[in-house]
Amino acid sequence: MDSGKNYLVGIYEDEDVLLAAVKKVRSSGVKIHEVFSPYPVHGLDEALGYKRTRLPIAAFMFGFLGTLLALIMQTYMLAIDWPMIIGGKNYTSVTYVPVTFEMTVLLSAFGMVGTFLVVSNMKPWAKPRIFDLRSTDDKHVMAVDLDENSQSPEEITNVLNESGASEVNSKQFED
Amino acid sequence: MQVVSPVREPLVTGKKTYHDVTNDICGRVEEKPSKSWLLAMAVSLTALAAGGWALGETLWEGIGMWGLNRTVGWAWDITNFVWWVGIGHAGTLISAILLLFRQKWRMSINRAAEAMTIFAVICAAMFPIVHMGRPWLGFYWALPLPNTFGSLWVNFHSPLLWDVFAISTYFSVSLVFWYMGLIPDFATIRDRAKGISKVIYGALSFGWDGAARTWSRYETVSLILAGLATPLVLSVHTIVSFDFATSVIPGWHTTIFPPYFVAGAIFSGFAMVMTLMLVTRKVYKLEDYITIKHIELMNIIVMVTGSIVGVAYITELFMAWYSGVEYEQYAFLNRTSGPYAWAYAMMMTCNVVSPQLFWFKKIRTSITASFVLSIVVNVGMWFERFVIIVTSLHRDYLPSSWAMFHPTLYDIGVYLFTFGFFFTAFFLFAKFFPVINIAEIKSILKSDSEKTATVKTVAENVNE
Numbered sequence: 001m002d003s004g005k006n007y008l009v010g011i012y013e014d015e016d017v018l019l020a021a022v023k024k025v026r027s028s029g030v031k032i033h034e035v036f037s038p039y040p041v042h043g044l045d046e047a048l049g050y051k052r053t054r055l056p057i058a059a060f061m062f063g064f065l066g067t068l069l070a071l072i073m074q075t076y077m078l079a080i081d082w083p084m085i086i087g088g089k090n091y092t093s094v095t096y097v098p099v100t101f102e103m104t105v106l107l108s109a110f111g112m113v114g115t116f117l118v119v120s121n122m123k124p125w126a127k128p129r130i131f132d133l134r135s136t137d138d139k140h141v142m143a144v145d146l147d148e149n150s151q152s153p154e155e156i157t158n159v160l161n162e163s164g165a166s167e168v169n170s171k172q173f174e175d
Numbered sequence: 176m177q178v179v180s181p182v183r184e185p186l187v188t189g190k191k192t193y194h195d196v197t198n199d200i201c202g203r204v205e206e207k208p209s210k211s212w213l214l215a216m217a218v219s220l221t222a223l224a225a226g227g228w229a230l231g232e233t234l235w236e237g238i239g240m241w242g243l244n245r246t247v248g249w250a251w252d253i254t255n256f257v258w259w260v261g262i263g264h265a266g267t268l269i270s271a272i273l274l275l276f277r278q279k280w281r282m283s284i285n286r287a288a289e290a291m292t293i294f295a296v297i298c299a300a301m302f303p304i305v306h307m308g309r310p311w312l313g314f315y316w317a318l319p320l321p322n323t324f325g326s327l328w329v330n331f332h333s334p335l336l337w338d339v340f341a342i343s344t345y346f347s348v349s350l351v352f353w354y355m356g357l358i359p360d361f362a363t364i365r366d367r368a369k370g371i372s373k374v375i376y377g378a379l380s381f382g383w384d385g386a387a388r389t390w391s392r393y394e395t396v397s398l399i400l401a402g403l404a405t406p407l408v409l410s411v412h413t414i415v416s417f418d419f420a421t422s423v424i425p426g427w428h429t430t431i432f433p434p435y436f437v438a439g440a441i442f443s444g445f446a447m448v449m450t451l452m453l454v455t456r457k458v459y460k461l462e463d464y465i466t467i468k469h470i471e472l473m474n475i476i477v478m479v480t481g482s483i484v485g486v487a488y489i490t491e492l493f494m495a496w497y498s499g500v501e502y503e504q505y506a507f508l509n510r511t512s513g514p515y516a517w518a519y520a521m522m523m524t525c526n527v528v529s530p531q532l533f534w535f536k537k538i539r540t541s542i543t544a545s546f547v548l549s550i551v552v553n554v555g556m557w558f559e560r561f562v563i564i565v566t567s568l569h570r571d572y573l574p575s576s577w578a579m580f581h582p583t584l585y586d587i588g589v590y591l592f593t594f595g596f597f598f599t600a601f602f603l604f605a606k607f608f609p610v611i612n613i614a615e616i617k618s619i620l621k622s623d624s625e626k627t628a629t630v631k632t633v634a635e636n637v638n639e
Contacts, residue, residue, distance in 0.1 A: 015621060035387040038193065038363070039617040045391035053392045059399050077319055077328035086332050098337035098414055102344040105407050109348045109400060113355065116396045117381065120389045122358075126382025135385050136363040138193030138617075 005173045006147065007033065008156050009131045010165035012140040015041045021142065021163035022047040028159050033145040036135040055112055055119075062111025063104045070103035071096065131171050143171070186280055186619060189463030193617050200609045200616075201364050203459050205372075208606060211458060216602050223595025229588020230305070238308050240585040246578040247568045251586040252302045253418075254560040258443070259299035259593065260342070260415055261436075261556060264408055265444020266292025267349060270356070271404035274397070280472055282615040283464045287455060288448045289353040290608070294600040295447075296346045298593035303338070305589065334417035341414040345407060352400050355393070358383050359614040412440045419563065426506035426567030429494065435487035439556060442480035442526070446552035449473055451601065453546045455610055464611055467540050474539035477552060481530030484559075488527065502572075510566045514579060518562050525555020 010025075012018040018041065025032060026049070035044060078084060079091035089095060117123065135141040142165070144156055151159075153170070160168045191199070208216075233240050243250055266288040273281035304310045307317075315322050317339045319329050329336050361380035368376055383389070416432035449470070456465045495507035511519050529551050533539040538548075570577045604610075 036385040037387065037390060038197075038385060039359075039614040040390040040394050041387070041618075044387045048387055050388055050391060053395050055392055055395050056399060059403075073319065074331045077326075078331055082325070082327060086330055089332050093332065095332040098334075098410070098417075099331055099340045101406075101410060102337075102340040105348060105403050106344040109351055109403050112396060112399060113351050116392055120392060122381040122383065122389075124378040124381055128362075128382040128384040130366065130384065133366045136359070136366045136383075137197045 005145065007131065007171045007173070008144045008146060008153060008160065009169045009171045010142040010144070010160035010163070011132060011134070011167045011169070012142065012164060013138075013166050015140065017164040018140040018142070019043060019047055021160075021165065024163040025142070025144075025159055030144060030151060030156055030159050031148050033143040033148065036131060036141040036143070038136050038138060038140075041140070055116060058115040059108050059112035062115075063108030065111070066104040066107030067100055069107070070100040074099060129173060132169070184466075184468055186283070186466070186468070187464060187616060188466055191463060191620065193620060196613060196616055196620065197363060197367075199461070199464070200360075200611050200613050201367055203605075204364055204607060204609060205367070209458075212602065212606060216599065219595050219598035219602060221595070222591050223599055226588050226590070226592025226595050229585045230592045233305060233585050233589060234310070238306060240583060241589075242581045242583045242586055244578050244580070246571055246576050247565055247580040249564050249568065250580045251561075251582055251590060252306045254557065254564050255590050255593065256299050256302035257415055257436075257560045257564075258553075258557050259295045259302075259597075261412065261440035261443045261560075262447045262553070263292040263295035263299065263345075263349075263444065264412060264437075264440035265448050266290070266295075267345075267352075267404050267408040268441050268444065269448070270352065271401040271408065274401040275405060279619050280469055282612055282619060283461075283466075283469055284448060284452055284473075285615075286353075286356060286608075286612045287452060287605075287610050288444075289349065289356070290601065290604045291444075291447060291451060292349050293346070293353060294597050294604075296342065296349065297600075298597050300342055300346070301593060302589075334414060334421050337414045338418060341411045345411045348400070348404060348407060352404055355396065355400065356612055356615075357608060359385065359393075360609040360612065363613055364609065409437055412437045419567075424567050425500070425502040426510065426563065428503075429491060431487055431490055431494070435484065435491075438480045438483040438487065439526075439559060442477060442484055442530075443553050443556035445473055445477050445480070446549040446556075449477070449545055449549035450553070453542060453549070455605060459605075459610065461611065464616065467542075470542065470545055471536075471540050474533045474545055474548075477549075478530045478533040478539070481526060481552070485527035488523065505570075506567055509570050510562060513566065513570065515562065515566045515569070518558050518566070522555055522558040522562050525551050526559060529555070 010021070012021060015037075018035070018037075022032065022035065022044065026047075032048060035048065037044070074096045075092055083091055085091070131143045132139065132141045142160070144160070146153060146156070149156060157168050187196075189195075238252075241250070241252065266285075269281050269288045270285040273285075304313055307313045314320060317329070317336070357379070358381055361376050362383035362385065365373055365376040365380050413433040413436065416436035419427035420429060420432040422428060452465055452473075453470075456462060492507055492511070495503045498504070510516075529548055532544070532548065538544045565580050569579060
C-alpha cells in the first residue's frame with residue numbers, strides 16, 4: 001500500500017439508515033474512524049460508543065471561578081483597599097450579587113467555549129480533513145481507517161455496502 | 176422511534192431536500208449583491224453619515240448640544256439606550272429560552288434575531304458612553320481599574336455599575352452564542368466556495384468538519400450556553416430597570432419594574448424581529464422557511480407580552496393611588512394628564528390596545544397587518560421609556576424648577592446614527608452570513624417537513 005493514510009469512505013443518504021449502519025459496521029468488527037454529518041444526528045454518539053463529554057464540568061468550574069473572583073474583587077476594592085461606606089450600606093453587602101452573577105456567567109460561558117475549541121482542535125488556521133465535500137451539505141460520511149483494521153479493503157467495502165451506503169470511495173491523505 | 180403528530184403542521188414547506196436548504200441559504204451569500212440590497216445599503220449609510228455628523232458635534236462640543244436641562248438630565252439618550260437594549264432581548268429569548276422549551280419553530284428565525292441582538296446592544300451601549308461627556312475617560316469611571324487617586328475604586332453598590340457588567344457580559348455571551356451557531360454553516364459555505372472566499376470562510380469556520388464527536392460536544396455547549404443565557408437575559412433588563420427602581424424619584428421607585436421591563440423588552444424585541452424577518456423573507460424568498468405559522472406564533476408572543484405590559488401600566492397607576500403618597504400620586508397624575516399626556520396616550524394606544532388586534536386570526540396571519548403593527552409596537556415602546564424617564568423628571572419637588580424637554584437636532588441626529596449603524600450592520604450580515612441556521616433546519620427536516628410527512632404516511636400505508 002502507498003505511504004500516507006488510507007481510508008474507505010461510505011456515503012449515507014439518510015440519518016436512520018446511518019444509525020443502523022453504524023451499529024451493523026461496528027458489530028461486524030470494523031473499527032469506524034469517524035462519522036461526519038451536515039447536522040447533529042441524535043443518538044449517533046451513543047451508537048459510536050463515545051463517552052459523554054465532560055464539558056459541563058468545565059463550565060461549572062469556570063463559573064465557580066467567576067463567582068470567587070467577583071467576590072474577592074469587590075470585597076478587596078470596597079472593603080479592604082479603600083474602605084468606604086456608600087448610602088449607609090455595609091462594606092460587603094447584598095449589592096454584590098448582580099456583578100457576581102454576571103461574572104459567573106461570563107467566565108462560565110467563555111471558559112466552556114474556550115475548552116470546547118481547544119479539545120476539538122478548532123482554530124481559524126486549522127486545516128480539517130475533509131473526507132467528502134458533501135458532508136457539510138446533504139450526505140453523512142463514514143470514514144474507516146484501513147491501517148486500524150485488519151480486514152482487507154474489499155471486505156470492508158462489502159460491509160459498508162451491505163449496511164446501506166449509497167457509495168463507497170477510497171480517500172488518501174499525505175501526512 | 177420518531178412519533179410524527181398528524182395534526183402538527185410542517186415547519187418547513189415546499190418539499191425541501193437537504194441540498195435545497197443548502198442552496199437556498201448559501202445561494203444568497205454567493206450571489207452578487209442585488210440592486211435592492213445596494214439601495215438599502217445606500218440609505219442606511221446615508222443615515223449613518225448624517226447621524227455621524229451629529230455624533231461628532233456632540234463629542235466635540237459636549238452634551239450641551241442635546242436638549243437636556245437642569246431638571247431633565249436624562250431624556251432621549253437613556254430612552255434610546257433602554258429601547259435598544261430591550262429590542263436586543265428577543266434574540267436571546269428566541270435562541271435560548273425557546274431552545275430550552277424545545278420550540279423548534281425558533282430555528283428559522285434565531286440566527287437573524289441573534290444578529291439583531293448584537294447590533295442592538297452595540298447601539299444601546301453607545302448612549303451611556305456618549306452621555307459621559309468625556310468617553311475617553313470612561314474606562315476609569317466604569318471599570319474597576321487602578322487609577323491615580325491611590326486607586327479609588329468604582330462603586331459596586333450602584334446599579335449604574337451593575338449595568339456596565341450586565342451589558343458587557345450580555346454582549347460578549349450573545350456574540351459567542353451567535354458565533355458558535357454560525358461555525359457549521361460557515362463550513363458549509365467553505366466547502367462550496369472557491370478562491371478567496373474559501374480562505375475567508377475557511378478561517379471563519381475554525382476548521383469545522385462535522386465529526387460526530389464534535390457535534391456531540393457542540394450540542395452540549397449549545398445547551399449549556401442557552402442555560403446560561405436565559406437567566407442572563409432576564410438579569411440584564413432587570414438591572415436596567417434597577418437604574419430607575421433603586422432611585423428615590425416618584426414614578427421610578429417601584430418594585431414592579433424588573434418583570435415589567437423584561438416583558439416590555441420581549442414585546443419590543445419580537446416586534447423588531449418581525450419587522451426585519453418580514454423584509455428578509457420577502458427579499459430572499461424564504462417563504463418556505465418563515466411560514467405564516469411562524470409569523471402567527473411570533474404575533475401570539477407579541478400579544479401575550481403586550482398584555483403583560485398593559486397589566487403593569489394599570490398596576491402602576493393603582494399602586495400610585497393606593498400608596499397614599501402625594502408625590503407618587505402627583506407623578507402619575509401628571510403623567511396621564513400633564514403636558515406629556517399625549518406621549519402617555521401614544522404609549523397606551525400602541526402598546527396596550529394595538530397588540531389586542533392579534534386576537535383575530537385574520538390579523539395575526541396577515542403579513543401587512545403584522546408588519547404595520549410591529550412598527551407601531553416599537554413606536555409605542557420608545558414612548559414608554561420616554562414617558563417613564565421624562566415625565567418623572569420634568570416636574571420635580573420644586574415648582575420653580577419645573578421644565579419641559581425639547582430635543583435638539585443633535586438628539587435626533589445621534590438617534591439616527593444608531594439606526595444607520597443598526598441597519599448597515601444588519602444588511603451586511605444578511606448579505607455575507609447565512610441568515611437562517613442551515614444545520615438546525617436540516618436537523619428538523621426529517622420530522623417536520625412536508626415531504627417526509629407524506630413519505631411517512633405512504634410508507635405506513637404500505638406496511639399495513
